[in-house]
Amino acid sequence: MSNFARFCLLALACGAGVAWGGNQKVYRCGQTYQQVPCATDTAGQAVDAEDPRNAEQRKDARVSAAADKRQAKTLATERVQREKAIQPQQAPLVIGQKPAEPAASVPTPGANQSHSKKRKNKAPEPDRYVAPPPTHKR
Structure with missing residues (x-):
């Protein structure tokens, strides 16, 4: 008997042993x-x-799992297409950057009257927020 035949016989015996050892x-x-x-x-x-299921139940489970896999792949493809179609509304705002001025609107009469009195000695506001130094109260 050749080495190849012995190898095939050994492989067949091992495979049968694994398949038969299901219990x-x-x-x-x-x-x-x-x-x-x-x-x-x-x-x-x-x-x-x-496994307590019969052959028909195992087949139904495999068919159902394959259908679920196909549906998941389809939904993932649709989601990627929807995400690519989304256009951002505007560029993100950077901290310290002032937002773009809105379009000029028609002034309403009397809108500026309530703010007509302004402080004369008010310091100009900085471009960025500056936190006050912490105070220690014990």
């Missing part, structure tokens, strides 16, 4: 699951890990 026991050791019994210091329990 292996699963043990719960604390918060983990494993295929070998737990160490002697932890009390492990054998868990029934066999």
